[in-house]
Amino acid sequence: MKYKFKHLFKKSIKKINIKSGSIIKAKIIDIKNNNVIVDSGLKSESYIPIEEFKNNKGKIKIKIKDKVKLYIDNFELYGETILSREKAKKLETWNNLEISYTQSNNIKGIITGRVKGGFTVDINGIKSFLPGSLIDIKPIKDISILEGKILDFKVIKLDKKNNNIVLSRKAAIINDNNIEKKKLLKKIYKGSKIKGIVKNLTDYGAFIDLGALDGLLHITDISWKRIKHPKEILNIGQKIKTKVIKFDKEKIRVSLGLKQLTKDPWKNIEKKYPKNKKVKGKITNLTDYGCFIEIEEGIEGLAHISEIDWINKNINPFKIFNIGDKIKSVILNIDIIKRRISLGIKQCKPNPWIIFSKKYKNKDIIKGKIKSITDFGIFIELEGGIDGLIHSSDISWNIINNENIKNKYKKGEFIKAIILQINAEKERISLGIKQLKEDPINIYKKYKDKIIISKITKIEKNILKVIIDNKIEGLINIKNKKNINKYNINNILKTKIISIDENNRILNLKIIKNKNKNNKRKIFKNKNCFNTMVEAFKKAKSK
Numbered sequence: 001m002k003y004k005f006k007h008l009f010k011k012s013i014k015k016i017n018i019k020s021g022s023i024i025k026a027k028i029i030d031i032k033n034n035n036v037i038v039d040s041g042l043k044s045e046s047y048i049p050i051e052e053f054k055n056n057k058g059k060i061k062i063k064i065k066d067k068v069k070l071y072i073d074n075f076e077l078y079g080e081t082i083l084s085r086e087k088a089k090k091l092e093t094w095n096n097l098e099i100s101y102t103q104s105n106n107i108k109g110i111i112t113g114r115v116k117g118g119f120t121v122d123i124n125g126i127k128s129f130l131p132g133s134l135i136d137i138k139p140i141k142d143i144s145i146l147e148g149k150i151l152d153f154k155v156i157k158l159d160k161k162n163n164n165i166v167l168s169r170k171a172a173i174i175n176d177n178n179i180e181k182k183k184l185l186k187k188i189y190k191g192s193k194i195k196g197i198v199k200n201l202t203d204y205g206a207f208i209d210l211g212a213l214d215g216l217l218h219i220t221d222i223s224w225k226r227i228k229h230p231k232e233i234l235n236i237g238q239k240i241k242t243k244v245i246k247f248d249k250e251k252i253r254v255s256l257g258l259k260q261l262t263k264d265p266w267k268n269i270e271k272k273y274p275k276n277k278k279v280k281g282k283i284t285n286l287t288d289y290g291c292f293i294e295i296e297e298g299i300e301g302l303a304h305i306s307e308i309d310w311i312n313k314n315i316n317p318f319k320i321f322n323i324g325d326k327i328k329s330v331i332l333n334i335d336i337i338k339r340r341i342s343l344g345i346k347q348c349k350p351n352p353w354i355i356f357s358k359k360y361k362n363k364d365i366i367k368g369k370i371k372s373i374t375d376f377g378i379f380i381e382l383e384g385g386i387d388g389l390i391h392s393s394d395i396s397w398n399i400i401n402n403e404n405i406k407n408k409y410k411k412g413e414f415i416k417a418i419i420l421q422i423n424a425e426k427e428r429i430s431l432g433i434k435q436l437k438e439d440p441i442n443i444y445k446k447y448k449d450k451i452i453i454s455k456i457t458k459i460e461k462n463i464l465k466v467i468i469d470n471k472i473e474g475l476i477n478i479k480n481k482k483n484i485n486k487y488n489i490n491n492i493l494k495t496k497i498i499s500i501d502e503n504n505r506i507l508n509l510k511i512i513k514n515k516n517k518n519n520k521r522k523i524f525k526n527k528n529c530f531n532t533m534v535e536a537f538k539k540a541k542s543k
Contacts, residue, residue, distance in 0.1 A: 022072045023088055028064055036062070040070065040083060052085040086125065093124040094160055101155040106172045111147050119143075121153065121167055128153075128165035135169050137177075141200075145237065152176060180212035181252075188254060190247055193261070198238045206230045208242060208256055215254035217242060224259050224266070224298025226284070233258075265298040266339055273331050273341070278348065283325045291317045293329055293343055301341030303329055308345045310352050310427075311385045352384030353424040359383070364419045365436070370411050378409060380417060380431060387429070390417055394432035397440050398471050440471045441505055448497045451512055456491045459484065466493065466509065474507040 026040035035047045048070070053062050062068065071087035100107040109121040109128065118131040130153070140146070154175065157166035188194065196208035196215065205218040222233055234240070246255035273279065273295070281293035281301070290304040309315050321327070330347040334340075360366065368380035368388065377391040392405055409415070417431040444452070454466035454474055462484055464476040476495065478484050487493075495509040 023069055023091060024072060024083075025067050026070050026083065028062060028066045028068065030064060031062075036085075038068070038070065038083065040081060046070075046081050046083045048083055048085055089125050093126050097123065097126070097155055097158055097165065098160075101158045104154065104175075106152040106154060106175070107167075108150050109153050109167065110150055111143075113147075114143075123153075123165070123167075126163075126165065128167050130167045130169060134167070134171070137170055137173055142236075177212045184210060184212045185249075185252070188244055188247055190244055192244045193241060194244060194256075195239065195241050196256075198234050198236050198240060201230045201234060201236060203229060206234050208240070210254065213252060213254065215242070215244075215256040217256040217258060221245065221255075221257040221259055224262070224264065225294060226292065226300050228285075259298075265296060266336065269299070270334055270336065273334065275331055275333070276347075277331045278328060279331060279343075280326065280328055281343075283321050283323055283327060286317045286321060286323060288317075291321055293327060295329075295341075295343075299341070301329070301331075301343040303343040303345050307332065307343065307347070310346045310349065351424070352386050353427050353429075355384055356382065356386060356429070357422045357424040360419055360422065362419050362421060365416060366419060366431075367414060367416050370409060370413045370415060373406050373409060373411060375405075378405065380415070382429065386427070388417070388419075388431045389429070390431045390433055394420065394430075394434055397434045397437065439505075440469070441500065441502065441507075444468070444472060444497060444507060445500060448500075450496070452495050452497065452507075452509070454493050454495045454509060456487055456489050456493065459487060459489065464493075466495070468507065472505065472507055474509045476509045476511060 024040055026038040026046070028036060029039050029045065030037040031050070034050050036050055036053055038046050038048060040046060050060065053060050053068075068085060069088045069092065070083040070085055071091055072081070072083060074082040096107060099105065107123060109123040111119050111130065112122050113120045115129070118129060118133075119135065121128045121130045134156075135143070135146070151169060152172040153167040153169050154171040155165065156168045156171065157164065159165075194210060194215075196210045198206055199209040199214060200207040203219075205216055206222070208215045208217050217230075217234075219227065219230055222230055227233060240258065241261065242256040242258055243260045244254060245257040245260060247253070279295045281295040283291050284294045284300060285292040288305075290302050290308070292300050292302055294300045305315050305317065306313055308317065308320075327345065328348045329343040329345050331341065332344045332347070333342040335342075366382065366388075368382050371379045371381045371387060373379075375392070377389050378395070380388045380390060382388050395405060415433070416436065417433050418435045420430040420432045420435065422429050452468055454468050454476075456464055457467050458465040462478045462481045464478060464484075464487060466474045466476060468474055474495065476493075478487075494512045496512050498508045498510050500507055
């Protein structure tokens, strides 16, 4: 019986490679305290520290009856057999590394930390080095997205004696990309739908990782609505489905679209939103030139500052609105080609210009407060807060007085004016002050045969420009050019009316020579006195 048992035992151990440094398979029969008890088929059971069965995260993923590979550290035929799980894993890993190195295959590992010049990588318990320049095809700003993940690497240097392993993820990516790229390119064509992961976000769009290559999702193709930055809709690492809108096979460039997967809200928009239709919306953006209002998902319109208020044309949108405010507006115009909608906010309120035009008509006399005084006229605040303009030419019949507008009138003063014209469409009201009195030119019509005293204001070639009573301009044509030198500016002349240019309010005159020298001296006795015409009018009226 003893002979038979001894014979059978010797026969069984011959089948097992029992040399020190060999790898054998063993069965886990129990897990007690800090040890794992295994049956390797030898004479005795072996106890292995439980630490050798923990993974990188410190977890144990074995159970009773599992079979594991073990390293024979020390073997005694009739004594204790010392086995090691850790050494078995290292030996197996080194064998895999050698196969990967010689056959140029990929090997899997985990980036565990940073060191000078690169990173440490755990290859199933064996530390290796990954140079920073070989981590990817393109520079990576955020390395944290790769840390702790199982990645593919290529072994570019292997020295088992000195435990020196150098890896390249870049080479693995290039190798994998070439294979995957060929498969992917067969699936890509204009109009095809493809899944990817958001790799990077920029001001102009997002780069989508399609697997073997990246595609560009431009900011204008992310959403039908206006967005300032892709981060408003996308996040790095987000899985999305896109549509290929352009594919350059030669340069291998893929342009993607996200909004193209949904219905275009601009289709048939003119029928849905006809001109002058009132709509409700939400303010999505404020600028110095107006506010953007979203009237439905993907459809925004701009209400320009000139279309916000009837009175204040340079209103500040930031002072009266907030992003998110719900507001009513009116469709003013739709440009389908440029995909722009012009909206009006003031059109939802009564138009004070139309109200004014219905209440008043031309030649009505009104009263208003001077709002501002400029070189070209006076702005008067009227009913409803609207402005009317008295042009400088409509302030006084007296030409000289028109040059002193700012001295004669003051801001805040109430004055009367007559309505000359109302244009509600262009939001203009023309007013006049001088029209409250009769035009002096009508008086001169009665004195065509009378002598009129004129004062020279300008001499041009053979033309004398004169002023009459500081109100009316006149022109005197000197036929004999030699005589023009006889006259000087501020000379006072006796003249007669030849004709009247009513449109330009100019009298065409001729000089009357005084045959009586005594009378001449009498008339020119005081050149500084310019009230002669006033006296003549008084005498004429008394007759």
